[in-house]
Every structure is written in C-alpha cells, then in structure tokens.
Amino acid sequence: MKEFFHLGPGSEVPGWLEDLDRRCFGEPWGALAGHEEAWGAVGECFALWAIGDTIQEAELLRIAVEPELRARGHGHELMKTCEGQLSRLGIRTLLLEVRVSNTPARQLYDASGWRQDGLRKAYYKDGEDAALYRKELG
Numbered sequence: 001m002k003e004f005f006h007l008g009p010g011s012e013v014p015g016w017l018e019d020l021d022r023r024c025f026g027e028p029w030g031a032l033a034g035h036e037e038a039w040g041a042v043g044e045c046f047a048l049w050a051i052g053d054t055i056q057e058a059e060l061l062r063i064a065v066e067p068e069l070r071a072r073g074h075g076h077e078l079m080k081t082c083e084g085q086l087s088r089l090g091i092r093t094l095l096l097e098v099r100v101s102n103t104p105a106r107q108l109y110d111a112s113g114w115r116q117d118g119l120r121k122a123y124y125k126d127g128e129d130a131a132l133y134r135k136e137l138g
C-alpha cells in the first residue's frame with residue numbers, strides 16, 4: 001500500500017473514498033459516527049470498523065479495494081494493518097457478517113485467520129443468508 005490513512009470519529013470522508021464506497025455498496029457510509037474508525041491506502045482501499053464502547057470488540061462494517069487492484073494482496077495487507085491498529089486500541093475480538101455468495105471476501109477472511117461461527121438465515125433484504133465470522137487477536 002502506498003499512502004496509509006486513518007479516519008477517526010466525526011471525520012469527513014474524502015471524495016475518492018466516497019466514490020469507491022458508492023461503487024461497491026451503492027450507498028456511501030457518510031461521515032464517521034462517534035464509534036467508527038477507518039484505515040486504508042489513499043486511492044486504493046479502505047476498511048470501516050465499529051468499535052465497542054465498553055467491550056473490547058470491533059465489527060468490520062465495510063472493506064473495499066479498487067476493482068482494478070483486487071486479487072493482488074491489498075485486502076490482506078489492509079486487514080493486517082487494521083488488526084495492528086485495533087490491537088493497539090485494546091480490541092481483542094473482531095466480528096463481521098458477509099453475504100454467503102461473496103466468495104472473494106470470504107476467501108480474504110478465511111486466509112486472514114477469521115473463523116465462521118454462525119449463519120443468519122435471510123439476513124439481507126433480498127433473502128440471502130449472512131455468514132458470521134470472528135477472530136480473536138493474540
């Protein structure tokens with residue numbers, strides 16, 4: 001990754017990130033809420049996390065790599081960076097949910113040491129199931 005960035009609670013989202021967010025997820029997330037943190041590389045990728053207030057948990061809300069840069073290890077590198085930063089914040093447990101059909105994302109989570117620990121039936125509006133993943137930071 002080239003230029004690393006961090007966005008904390010209340011940060012405005014830069015234009016390139018809002019654009020990537022819209023292309024990947026339809027609706028951009030908007031300014032970060034009080035419990036949200038994001039890390040990434042400028043123009044390449046980002047990951048948005050919700051940080052537990054009183055518990056040492058963080059939930060991965062969104063992760064995206066620019067389409068033309070995918071399958072080159074950026075996702076892996078970003079995940080490693082986030083884990084280091086979250087660990088420094090005292091986070092011990094990482095959680096996420098993902099569409100069961102999202103093979104690239106599930107491959108990234110599997111390869112990054114996450115383990116599936118549940119399934120939420122018909123979780124998404126279109127009826128698709130969500131796979132629940134968890135990772136304990138060492």
Ligand SMILES: CC(C)(COP(=O)(O)OP(=O)(O)OC[C@H]1O[C@@H](n2cnc3c(N)ncnc32)[C@H](O)[C@@H]1OP(=O)(O)O)[C@@H](O)C(=O)NCCC(=O)NCCS
Nearest residue numbers: 062063064065070071072073074075076104105107108111
């Ligand atoms: C999910 C995503 C972030 C992965 O980023 P990436 O930079 O392509 O990931 P990496 O190159 O680090 O690859 C990670 C793993 O996924 C695998 N992978 C990447 N693209 C894949 C694909 N299209 N099909 C299957 N596996 C794939 C890689 O081989 C690697 O696995 P390995 O370590 O076992 O070889 C990216 O595909 C993306 O932005 N998707 C759209 C947004 C999204 O769906 N986000 C997740 C839900 S929030």
